Amino acid sequence: MHEHTQRTPWFEARDIARIAVFAALIAVLGLPGSVSLAGGVPITAQTLGVMLAGAVLGPRKGPLAVLVLLVLVAAGLPLLAGGRGGLAVFLGPTAGFLLGWILGAWAIGAIMHATARKPSMLRVMIAMLVGGVLVIHAVGLPVQALVTRLPLTETVLMGMVFVPGDLLKAVLATMVTVTLLRAYPRAFARTWRPTGRTSGPAEPRPVAAADDGAATAATAVGADAAPTTIRRAETE
Numbered sequence: 001m002h003e004h005t006q007r008t009p010w011f012e013a014r015d016i017a018r019i020a021v022f023a024a025l026i027a028v029l030g031l032p033g034s035v036s037l038a039g040g041v042p043i044t045a046q047t048l049g050v051m052l053a054g055a056v057l058g059p060r061k062g063p064l065a066v067l068v069l070l071v072l073v074a075a076g077l078p079l080l081a082g083g084r085g086g087l088a089v090f091l092g093p094t095a096g097f098l099l100g101w102i103l104g105a106w107a108i109g110a111i112m113h114a115t116a117r118k119p120s121m122l123r124v125m126i127a128m129l130v131g132g133v134l135v136i137h138a139v140g141l142p143v144q145a146l147v148t149r150l151p152l153t154e155t156v157l158m159g160m161v162f163v164p165g166d167l168l169k170a171v172l173a174t175m176v177t178v179t180l181l182r183a184y185p186r187a188f189a190r191t192w193r194p195t196g197r198t199s200g201p202a203e204p205r206p207v208a209a210a211d212d213g214a215a216t217a218a219t220a221v222g223a224d225a226a227p228t229t230i231r232r233a234e235t236e
Contacts, residue, residue, distance in 0.1 A: 014189070015061055015189070018056075018057060018061065018065075018189065019057065019061050019064050019065045019068060020065075020068065022049065022052065022053040022056070022057060022062070022065035023053075023065045023066070023068040023069040023072075025049045025052065025053070026046050026049035026050060026053065026065070026066065026069050026079075027046075027069055027072075027079040028049075029044070029045040029046045029048055029049045029081075030044055030045070030046045030079060030080055030081035030082070032045060032081075042081055042082060042094070043161075043162060043165055044080075044081035044082075045081070045169070046080070046081055047101070047104075047132060047136065047166065047169050048169040048172060048173055050066055050101045050104055050105050050132065050136075051104075051105075051108055051128050051131070051132040051169065051170065051173035052173055052176060052177065053065040053066060053105050054104065054105035054106065054107070054108030054109040054112070054127075054131055054132075055108050055109065055112050055124065055127065055128070055173065055177045056177070056180065056187055056188055057105075057109065058109040058112070058113045058188075058190075059106050059107075059109035059110040059113060060109070061109075062105040062106065062108065062109040063102045063103075063105045063106045063109075065105070066101045066102050066105050067102060070098055070101075070102070073085045073086070073089065073098075074086070074087055074090065080094075091147075092147060093143075093144045093147045093148055094140075094144075095143055095147065096139050096140035096141070096142060096143025096144055096147075097136060097139070097140035097143075097144075099139055099140075099143070100135060100136035100137070100138070100139035100140045101136065103131075103135050103136075103139055104131040104132055104135040104136040104139075105131065106131070107127070107130055107131030107135045108127045108128060108130070108131030108132060109131075110131075111123065111126060111127035111130060111131065112124065112127045112177075113190070116191075116192065116193045117192065117193045117194075118181060118185075118192035118193065118194060119181065119192075121174065121178050124174045124177050124178055124181075125170070125171075125174045128170035128171075128173050128174050128177075129167075129170050132166065132169065132170050132173065133163070133166045133167065133170055136166075137159060137162070137166075140159075141155050141156055141159050142155075144159070
């Protein structure tokens with residue numbers, strides 16, 4: 001007789017909805033536009049959405065939210081900052097950074113959700129810096145150098161102009177994530193174990209201390225009783 005065990009699906013309806021919400025968030029963060037710099041790679045706020053997607057959705061669903069957005073962009077929708085869209089953006093200098101978004105979201109989610117214990121602010125900040133800055137730049141800059149046919153060292157030096165803005169976005173993403181962890185942990189769709197040491201049972205009172213207290217009390221009683229005994233003897 002074979003027992004049929006019910007397997008939990010990888011994705012539920014609410015997971016699909018959450019992925020769609022974060023894909024839309026990344027797109028909305030591109031509405032303010034972008035600042036174009038030398039090398040053809042713009043500065044946008046959309047990396048902030050990528051960081052939040054990885055932190056909240058985790059290492060599986062976070063990259064999928066980014067992938068959904070990029071599929072829509074490839075289909076021609078102008079969802080990138082500055083109204084860019086179409087396959088041409090995947091052949092230009094920004095192609096590596098778009099791929100880096102996927103890997104960066106995965107790295108952030110992997111660090112954030114590595115254990116069942118609720119992440120501390122330090123762990124959240126490390127996740128944002130590693131996934132949201134280092135990983136994206138590590139993938140994007142070599143591809144930019146390849147497309148623009150510039151030396152990698154020169155491309156890296158040009159890419160330093162992105163670092164202050166990326167650090168600011170990492171700080172903002174950390175603040176938002178920590179606030180969600182404290183005020184609305186249900187946003188992460190998982191159960192966190194509390195941080196810090198849990199209070200254990202009360203420690204029993206040391207026996208030696210109790211004995212000392214009893215001995216002190218007995219001594220005091222004996223001292224009070226001694227004068228009474230002497231008075232009785234004198235009366236008799």
